[in-house]
Amino acid sequence: MTELFTSNLALISQRWPAVASKLTLANFDHFDANLVTGQNQTISVNGIQLSSRHNRLAEAQLFIEQLPKNCVDVTVYGMGMGDVISLLCDDSTVNDSFQAPLRSELQTITVCPLNYSLFALLLCYTDQSEWLNDPRVYIESELTQNVTNGQYISITPDLLLIDDCNAVLRDLLVYENNRAYANQRSQDNESIFKQRLAANRHLLTKDADAAKLKDHYSKPKAYVIGTGPSLEQHYQFLATERLKPLGQRPLFIAVDTALTPLISHGVVPDIVVSIEQNITREHFPKTFADDINLVYFPTVPTDVIEWWPGPKYNAYSQHTKYDAINEQLTKLRLFSNGSVLHPAIDLAVHLQASDITLFGSDFCYPNNKTHAHWPDGALGLKAAHAKHWVFNGIGEKVATELSFRGYLRSLEHYIRTKPHVAFYQSSLSSARIDGASFKECK
Known part of the structure; x- marks a missing residue:
């Protein structure tokens, strides 16, 4: 493991010991992982990028725009490169082209790791301390499989790389993600x-x-x-x-x-x-x-x-x-x-x-x-x-x-x-x- 993993894990251990225990046991040697560089850098796992390599923040913004404006509690299924969670925690201007929505009204941000091996890989090579330190953030250690948690965002790469034990939850999330498309086809x-x-x-x-x-x-x-x-x-x-x-x-x-x-x-x-x-x-x-x-x-x-x-x-x-x-x-x-x-x-x-x-x-x-x-x-x-x-x-x-x-x-x-x-x-x-x-x- 890396120094970044050690520092990330120290924060997690203080707040969510059950999550830290799972991360300590996680192994990602079976992943084919490498760094991909465009205008931004991201990680490719088994041929699937954890985020855009061109504009990660703009992509994260698109995910966040799925939420209703009056949302006070949000669940994030998966984490990609951690950008969506970071933006939800950030109330300031994040680049010159757009401003993150003011999310000071958010009371809770529940993060649901869909694959602990993938989570451990992310913590080894990126600094996630910003959102790990946010008091509104809570990491869920045990996921409910047959129901989604209120207003939520599901991170697409994590759905593709999901752990087998969360397959039922994946199916539900994918079904809900495609509901609007199915309804549109029905209207057509x-x-x-x-x-x-x-x-x-x-x-x-x-x-x-x-x-x-x-x-x-x-x-x-x-x-x-x-x-x-x-x-x-x-x-x-x-x-x-x-x-x-x-x-x-x-x-x-x-x-x-x-x-x-x-x-x-x-x-x-x-x-x-x-x-x-x-x-x-x-x-x-x-x-x-x-x-x-x-x-x-x-x-x-x-x-x-x-x-x-x-x-x-x-x-x-x-x-x-x-x-x-x-x-x-x-x-x-x-x-x-x-x-x-x-x-x-x-x-x-x-x-x-x-x-x-x-x-x-x-x-x-x-x-x-x-x-x-x-x-x-x-x-x-x-x-x-x-x-x-x-x-x-x-x-x-x-x-x-x-x-x-x-x-x-x-x-x-x-x-x-x-x-x-x-x-x-x-x-x-x-x-x-x-x-x-x-x-x-x-």
């Missing part, structure tokens, strides 16, 4: 949504409310079946379970793209849920029983709904864009945050299921496959293009999509709101779902 598709709503209005009037399914199905146990690759492990189990009389077996609820592989293996679900605006008849079997119930959102193409051979029910997302139509044509509102699995699971809860087992609900690419049955790329995604990862049920890192991580964390939040329901995962190759236990299904 608003005209398409309105057109589809108008095209399906006659079906919303004619077909029954999905809430009516409670008159026919109200069971304590349900199997909710997605199209993840792990579904292939359970065809035989599900086929055997399906042979039992309805009164002796769980309710079978499948997502739309799971119907073809299920039918081909003798598994006939009771209910199929579809919400995707780009779903086509080619995504379904050419023929299947006419007693399978369809629950659809009005975003589903009209020709798919009209073609469906069995009973049809409709429902809405809980998104505010459905509020107006719901006042005119009231329907069951189901939880949905990007994945069709969300409303399928919420439907099971609505139908009084208190014991729900998930099949093919992977949120990742086990064995580098995107889906059960469907060839790689057939449903739009290719495993080889995945740039992100999650932990599976045995603690291995498995490739996934950024959107899948968002769906996973949204589901985990939903599960926390349903303490009366027991959730189970049927495969350890699936992404680990916090709040769901593993149940072996053979």
Whole structure:
């Protein structure tokens, strides 16, 4: 360690001994770290710069401008080169081109290290005493994974270099960082949504409310079946379970793209849920029983709904864009945050299921496959293009999509709101779902 590390650590030891203890044990020999020089100097770690090398303070200012002007308490996740925290502590003019916002109103600045090895590296080569001495600063030693702390800034390089133990928190922060972009995309598709709503209005009037399914199905146990690759492990189990009389077996609820592989293996679900605006008849079997119930959102193409051979029910997302139509044509509102699995699971809860087992609900690419049955790329995604990862049920890192991580964390939040329901995962190759236990299904 360096003299800078020793002096930085002395300050930390006085104020946050638990943090100092972790830093003392941290090792960064596994990092490929080097100094990068432009107009400013920064550190590159594994090819990722901890800050801009052209104008570090201007970059830090951009991060700070995310905060509301009346903010009095702020949390900083990660630290980059420490510039954001230093600017938050500084009320004076910091260069000739701009002035840091007056932050004398800040009462607390909570710093959350996302990787202690990275933190130790920073302390070895930079002087962070300015903000370490600020009485408003507090360094959090134990991070909460499933909730963010009030008004916050998340430092992008630290998210990329995050310690594995903070992977859940990373997913939440990235999800929140992308929320505005996702909302904008939703607004951009608003005209398409309105057109589809108008095209399906006659079906919303004619077909029954999905809430009516409670008159026919109200069971304590349900199997909710997605199209993840792990579904292939359970065809035989599900086929055997399906042979039992309805009164002796769980309710079978499948997502739309799971119907073809299920039918081909003798598994006939009771209910199929579809919400995707780009779903086509080619995504379904050419023929299947006419007693399978369809629950659809009005975003589903009209020709798919009209073609469906069995009973049809409709429902809405809980998104505010459905509020107006719901006042005119009231329907069951189901939880949905990007994945069709969300409303399928919420439907099971609505139908009084208190014991729900998930099949093919992977949120990742086990064995580098995107889906059960469907060839790689057939449903739009290719495993080889995945740039992100999650932990599976045995603690291995498995490739996934950024959107899948968002769906996973949204589901985990939903599960926390349903303490009366027991959730189970049927495969350890699936992404680990916090709040769901593993149940072996053979």
